[in-house]
Amino acid sequence: MKTSYPKEDIKVLLLEGVSQSAVESFRRAGYSQIEFHEKSLPEAELKARIAEAHIVGIRSRSHLTKDILENARRLIAVGCFCIGTNQVDLEAARALGVPVFNAPYSNTRSVAELVIAEAIMLLRGIPQKNALCHRGGWTKSAAGSFETRDKVLGIVGYGHIGTQIGVLAEALGMRVIFHDVETKLSLGNARAASSLDDLLERADVVTLHVPETPATKLMIGATELAKMRKGSLLINASRGTVVDIDALAAALRSEHLAGAAVDVFPVEPKGNDDAFVSPLVGMDNVILTPHIGGSTLEAQDNIGIEVASKLVRYSDNGSTLSAVNFPEVTLPEHPNSRRLLHIHRNVPGVLSRINELFSAGNINIDAQFLQTDPQVGYVVIDVSADEAQAAILKDKLAAIPGTLRSRVLY
Numbered sequence: 001m002k003t004s005y006p007k008e009d010i011k012v013l014l015l016e017g018v019s020q021s022a023v024e025s026f027r028r029a030g031y032s033q034i035e036f037h038e039k040s041l042p043e044a045e046l047k048a049r050i051a052e053a054h055i056v057g058i059r060s061r062s063h064l065t066k067d068i069l070e071n072a073r074r075l076i077a078v079g080c081f082c083i084g085t086n087q088v089d090l091e092a093a094r095a096l097g098v099p100v101f102n103a104p105y106s107n108t109r110s111v112a113e114l115v116i117a118e119a120i121m122l123l124r125g126i127p128q129k130n131a132l133c134h135r136g137g138w139t140k141s142a143a144g145s146f147e148t149r150d151k152v153l154g155i156v157g158y159g160h161i162g163t164q165i166g167v168l169a170e171a172l173g174m175r176v177i178f179h180d181v182e183t184k185l186s187l188g189n190a191r192a193a194s195s196l197d198d199l200l201e202r203a204d205v206v207t208l209h210v211p212e213t214p215a216t217k218l219m220i221g222a223t224e225l226a227k228m229r230k231g232s233l234l235i236n237a238s239r240g241t242v243v244d245i246d247a248l249a250a251a252l253r254s255e256h257l258a259g260a261a262v263d264v265f266p267v268e269p270k271g272n273d274d275a276f277v278s279p280l281v282g283m284d285n286v287i288l289t290p291h292i293g294g295s296t297l298e299a300q301d302n303i304g305i306e307v308a309s310k311l312v313r314y315s316d317n318g319s320t321l322s323a324v325n326f327p328e329v330t331l332p333e334h335p336n337s338r339r340l341l342h343i344h345r346n347v348p349g350v351l352s353r354i355n356e357l358f359s360a361g362n363i364n365i366d367a368q369f370l371q372t373d374p375q376v377g378y379v380v381i382d383v384s385a386d387e388a389q390a391a392i393l394k395d396k397l398a399a400i401p402g403t404l405r406s407r408v409l410y
């Protein structure tokens with residue numbers, strides 16, 4: 001059957017060593033042209049490779065800027081094999097008619113477990129004791145070493161990760177307070193702090209779980225660090241832009257903070273062979289991890305399956321359920337119809353032009369699905385048409401002013 005993109009022609013570009021479960025999911029779904037890279041690509045190479053691809057899968061390192069997306073003429077969808085989507089210019093992707101998918105849940109437990117482990121380690125002063133032992137030292141002492149029980153954990157960003165941390169922390173006997181821009185249902189005995197400052201002033205351990213947005217950029221700077229309790233601890237496994245890293249280094253040097261655990265950095269190496277540079281390097285009381293909060297085999301395996309299946313579903317069936325930048329439609333299968341997709345700028349008149357086209361051609365519409373957001377309209381039309389009629393319709397759809405993408409799916 002003639003479609004706009006026969007499956008065997010669809011090129012899938014997978015970067016940053018996304019799990020093999022993703023590769024297997026694409027193969028099982030009948031996609032054979034899969035290009036897999038262990039690392040992120042340098043910008044020029046990324047631009048060149050993505051220009052050939054119909055589907056691209058990335059993690060947090062590859063920045064899909066407006067320029068790169070506009071150059072990716074064949075691209076139909078982007079998969080972020082992670083939670084964060086700040087590395088993609090979502091507006092630019094939407095304006096080009098490209099939905100972006102992610103995995104909003106699959107690695108949250110892994111981050112939560114790491115944060116709890118780090119809170120225990122920091123409260124016991126283990127990072128500095130461990131470092132000293134490695135240098136042949138020995139400090140058998142209880143000074144500066146605390147149980148988690150009855151300590152106050154302040155969670156900034158009480159979403160999927162923050163709430164799980166709260167539940168795990170309460171099981172250890174910690175008292176949990178949180179701050180969020182939204183009103184949130186408290187789980188267990190957790191209580192909302194009256195403000196970020198209130199949280200910073202009360203918590204023994206502050207842990208950050210907000211997304212990267214303009215509002216969270218440098219949310220924790222010198223002023224906020226000064227508000228934290230003397231001897232308290234900071235954990236950041238959210239995004240490197242959330243904390244002023246030089247101010248954090250200064251707060252640790254002055255011993256206002258007793259320690260920190262940092263998984264994300266304003267500038268991160270592009271891959272495992274690149275050097276890591278940070279003002280926190282060499283501080284024994286700081287746990288440094290290479291952005292591996294969500295890097296467990298379980299999480300990566302699940303993410304691979306979750307995101308690949310969303311991309312396959314969009315490519316095979318047109319469903320955009322859970323796209324982060326795009327009108328969402330869930331579509332039933334109509335195997336006896338032909339399915340046409342039309343993505344357009346949401347301006348008056350497009351829908352009537354689409355419908356006129358079918359009535360003028362005397363083509364029966366078996367089902368029609370429409371979803372819009374203020375910028376983009378997405379229409380899926382199942383029709384009784386033969387192959388030649390579908391091809392003509394697709395060309396006519398493509399000629400409607402305001403069209404971003406059109407496609408014969410099956």
Ligand SMILES: NC(=O)C1=CN([C@@H]2O[C@H](COP(=O)(O)OP(=O)(O)OC[C@H]3O[C@@H](n4cnc5c(N)ncnc54)[C@H](O)[C@@H]3O)[C@@H](O)[C@H]2O)C=CC1
Pocket residue numbers: 083084104107108111156157158159160161162179180181182209210211212213215216237238239263264291292293294295
């Ligand atoms: N280190 C790692 O490997 C990983 C890091 N992450 C990062 O963690 C972030 C959080 O993940 P989830 O909990 O799943 O996201 P989520 O979306 O479920 O929760 C984020 C919470 O932050 C709140 N928030 C947003 N802006 C805020 C602000 N200005 N002030 C206070 N609260 C604000 C939201 O209302 C929401 O409740 C992700 O966006 C990602 O950047 C996620 C997974 C792995």
Ligand SMILES: O=C(O)CCC(=O)C(=O)O
Pocket residue numbers: 059060061081082083084085107291294295
């Ligand atoms: O594992 C990754 O590549 C990124 C994890 C992360 O930061 C996320 O899921 O937002």
